Amino acid sequence: MGILNKVTGVFINLFVFAWDFNLFILNILTPSYKPGHVVPAHAAGHALSWPEYTPPKDGDSRSACPMLNAMANHGILPHDGKNITFKDLNIKIRQTFNFAPTFCFFVPKFAADFLNRSYWTDRFDLAELSLHNAIEHDGSLTRQDAALVPDQAKPDLGLVKELLEEATGTMADGSPRLTIPDLSRALSKRRVAAKKTNKDYTEDFFHNIFGSSNSSTMLTLFGGSIADLTPMLTEERFSENWEPRVRSRFGLTMAKFNATVIPVERGVNTKSIVQAEGEA
């Protein structure tokens, strides 16, 4: 990347963070959407009704990201998962998950950059997002490490089951809920297990933060609801009558999201897992 591109990149990021903070404040000042009204009227999933689910067919492109795969499975992104514009990804994740426009620009831009493509004009296939150590990293909650299972397109149902079983909280209706400490514990266990089974295991602060932020969406947008996370993580399917649990007018900002991510990552304690295994 040329120096001009780098300088432009820094300015874009500063602009996005300032914009994000403004939206964070606007969200405090404006009333939230009423339940049932989070997904906009012209978008798929409006009024709690999602387009039909069709599992991926042979040859369809899928990624290491359960939520993007689910969007393709419901035809919100092209069902074959191919030839998607970065700009369309921005619009679709905003409508579907009520992420703030800042986040919806930032992540696809980040993906375009690591694929050496233009955010503004180029296209991608879902599988390309699984490029190792770009966003995809070792120690994920729903995928075995890429060194062991190179095709990251499908969830590992054993890992998903272990994750869902960590839930100790309860939803308002009494059903099980994944809490912040549950998620920290699940990440700790996965990092210890991945380190043991994958001789090429790598971990760094940057990817740890990615891991905890990616998984923190389960607590924010899904409210930790195991009933909603089960179809999403096992079949990559939206549950009936689902809508994002963040109802803020300007969507889930990065600033607000950080309030969940940081405690999750701070709660990760791989030492205590190793110690407990040693004693057992």
Ligand code: HEM
């Ligand atoms: C612009 C869009 C996005 C891109 C490029 C993207 C990309 C990715 C990638 C590459 C991974 C794999 C990381 C790993 O190795 O664990 C991932 C994981 C994940 N993503 Fe996304 N994602 C996007 C949007 C979303 C959205 C909108 C949600 C939630 C609503 C989401 C939720 C998750 C979750 C929960 C994981 C963790 C799965 C695990 O630990 O196994 N992502 N994402």
Ligand SMILES: *[C@@H]1O[C@H](CO)[C@@H](O)[C@H](O)[C@H]1NC(C)=O
């Ligand atoms: C991707 O879509 C564009 C615009 O519809 C089209 O011109 C192009 O041929 C498509 N590429 C592939 C590989 O299908």
Ligand SMILES: *[C@@H]1O[C@H](CO)[C@@H](O)[C@H](O)[C@H]1NC(C)=O
């Ligand atoms: C992008 O370009 C960089 C620098 O030229 C190169 O190292 C990297 O492998 C390229 N990435 C992809 C996905 O092509």
Ligand SMILES: *[C@@H]1O[C@H](CO)[C@@H](O)[C@H](O)[C@H]1NC(C)=O
């Ligand atoms: C959120 O936290 C990440 C990592 O700590 C940081 O890079 C980013 O600037 C923060 N974003 C905002 C909008 O506060």
Ligand SMILES: CC(=O)N[C@H]1CO[C@H](CO)[C@@H](O)[C@@H]1O
């Ligand atoms: C939904 C979510 O939190 N996605 C994050 C996954 O990790 C990448 C790594 O940069 C972040 O950019 C995304 O914000």
